[in-house]
Amino acid sequence: MHEPASPGRRETTRARTRRDVVFGIANGALLVLGDTLIHPTLVLAPLISELGGSNVLAGLMPAINTGFWLLPQAVAAAVIQRRRRLRAWAGWPGLLRAWAILPLGLVALVGAQQHVLLWLIPLAYAIYNLAAGFAFVPLVEQLTRAIPADVRARFFSQRNVWGSALAFLAGLLVARAVSNAQGATRAAYGTIFLASFAALALASYAGARVSDPPLRRRPSMQTAEPVQSWVADLPIVLRQSAFRRFLSYRTLVTLASLADPFFLIYAQLVLGAPAQFLGLALMIMAACRFASSPVWGWIVERWGNRLALQLIALLRALMPLLALALPPLLSWTVIADRLPVSDPPVILLFYSLIFALYGAVLSGQGLTNLTYPLEIAEPTTRPAFIGLSNTAIALVSLTPPLGGVLLDHFGFLVLFLVTLALALAAVLTSGMLPEVRRTPQVRASSRLRRVSLR
CATH class of the missing domain: 1.20.1250.20 (MFS general substrate transporter like domains)
Known part of the structure; x- marks a missing residue:
């Protein structure tokens, strides 16, 4: 996950910023697309109901979505505190987030037994949100270091704009797929899950293309271990x-x-x-x-x-x-x-x-x-x-x-x-x-x- 460098010359600050803006916006939009395709209430809960799962299990999906995404962020903050480089800490959990969805797509696509999907869905979704929550903190810190302060607000706004656009289109497709009980087959859900995996994998690639500026240490900064300094x-x-x-x-x-x-x-x-x-x-x-x-x-x-x-x-x-x-x-x-x-x-x-x-x-x-x-x-x-x-x-x-x-x-x-x-x-x-x-x-x-x- 090392940043490629052009042989014989260094990138200008303007070119590097332009690239960071483009790949940073693409990363955010693709993350929203992948997340929408496995929406806890629009996709996962109807699938659980169709498979004969309990309402408790269906209602558990939104709780996993919020709680499991936020809870690991304190751990992530402790791990990355004052680290000079952050790309690996944001990249590898991002890849795990994508790979957590792949088994869902494959199992649903081959028409596995209902009980297999019913235990795999909450397990995969829990791993997905834990990885996403951990990756969020180093990713935001990396983007903060890479994007100049005077364009940062508009940059994050454009991430939201393009993410919302893709979420709207994905929402229409998913709503159409699950609105018809006869059409919402396991194979259809398998296709949706694989599309989510593809979007999340592309988001990881776009995030890896954002530059990873080192933390500028002041003389007064301590050199303690990241976890110790976070505490x-x-x-x-x-x-x-x-x-x-x-x-x-x-x-x-x-x-x-x-x-x-x-x-x-x-x-x-x-x-x-x-x-x-x-x-x-x-x-x-x-x-x-x-x-x-x-x-x-x-x-x-x-x-x-x-x-x-x-x-x-x-x-x-x-x-x-x-x-x-x-x-x-x-x-x-x-x-x-x-x-x-x-x-x-x-x-x-x-x-x-x-x-x-x-x-x-x-x-x-x-x-x-x-x-x-x-x-x-x-x-x-x-x-x-x-x-x-x-x-x-x-x-x-x-x-x-x-x-x-x-x-x-x-x-x-x-x-x-x-x-x-x-x-x-x-x-x-x-x-x-x-x-x-x-x-x-x-x-x-x-x-x-x-x-x-x-």
Whole structure:
């Protein structure tokens, strides 16, 4: 995994940056494509149900997706802390992530017995997410060293844009494959898994092509072993007010997602949404996630990450607010008498705004969860900062089942009110986040365009 060098001459900084931008964006987009093709709720859960697996096993897939991805990041941060080179630490786990999916494709393609697939799916998916979570920390640190600071926000935004575009196309293909019970054969799933393996393998290749600049050590930096220095940096990170405020904000935003799995259930049980409304909601969410990516990049680039984080919390608050307000508002005689009769009902068309907001929130979080820590963390403690915060959020991400408890005991009204209160608390907390840039930035986008086009 050594970087190839042109014989007889060294690359210019501009050419190296252009190559890093291209391969870095390709890496991010292909990772999203591969991940979407094995989506825990769109692909794996329907397959488990078709194979006769339990609902518990099907519901376990989203938990594995979040928890197993975040938990190894503290270990990764400890391992790579202050290492001069990072390509191998990001590359080999990335390859393991791809190879974990290959057996699924081959076993499904040859039509193996149901019980074989039912134990192989959670095993392979657990390995996949553990490897992906470990690779994330060194990959982000490698990209941070390789991409200049004044084009970094737009670079990560473009990774999100192209990733969202491929996710939208992949989502349409997967939804079409699994929507027809007769057409969703094991061979079809095997093809989907092999396509995911190919995308993840190509992503590993693109990541290996990004340059691996060495860490520039200051004379005051200690020469302790990486794990020892990471442990030594933990108290430093925990004492930083910026870390504590960001972690508090991110915890509240994560808790505000308690109602996310139940917006569709509310539409079906209370609003009478037909089965095909699920497809409409997914397409709206994917489209808005794609369309909002450049907008978030522009906001971060021009006004900074704190404003973007505040807007994300506001959009989070609007989701349960719409769910609470739309039914009584649209049933009000003054408004109801003026609404046209349509199929689907007008209330469902308005209700679909929730999924548009959801797509925008996911896109904004995907960008700011990367770029904001890169701005406020000290370079020498950055891996510990990112790894520790993500590992803490991994524990918080195991709380969404509490939403089901609230729903079972108190109903949709209390669930949405609790979610709204948590989102508003996140809005208030976002006001205490440190602001790194106080003046609009207008030069980064033009520089990245020059780098990308020359």
